[in-house]
Amino acid sequence: MADKIKFALALLLVAAGVAGFYLLSAQPTVLRVLVVLAGVAAGVAVAWVTEPGRRFAVFAADAVTEVKKVVWPTRKETLQTTGIVFAFVVVMAIFLWVADKSLEWALYDLILGWRHS
Incomplete structure (x- = not known):
């Protein structure tokens, strides 16, 4: 139950930061952005001390590990793979263009006869 209250407080802090951005519309933009960042930071700090927040921290550390x-591939491998992908895309584009033009010719010229003047 305490974690739910902490999460609600964290959401309220973030919402207060966003509301502060709009309430301080006469102030310089830098101050307004700092208010939002402070609200988000306070919300994260409160959420961090909850059990789900601690589990998320462990999960994030495991993800980094x-x-x-x-x-990771080397630069040469990356460039070769990218080249192969581009070549395949060009070949497929040409193939699809030829297939499209062939079907267009077959339908309009042979079957329907629309192109004969």
Whole structure:
């Protein structure tokens, strides 16, 4: 129950920051943005001390650990794969254009006879 109250408080703090942005419309934009950032920071700080907030922190740390385990492709591999994809797209575009023009010719010229003047 305490976690739900903390989450509600966190949402209210974020909402207060956003409301402050609009209520301070006569103030400089920098101050208005700082009010929003302060509301978001306060909301995150309150949400962080809840049990779901702690679980999220552990999840985020585990995600960072898993990303570090990924073997990322080299620049050469990335460029080669990108080139292959572009070449395939060009070949498919040409194939689809030829198929479209062939069907157009077959339908309009042969079957319907619309292009004969």
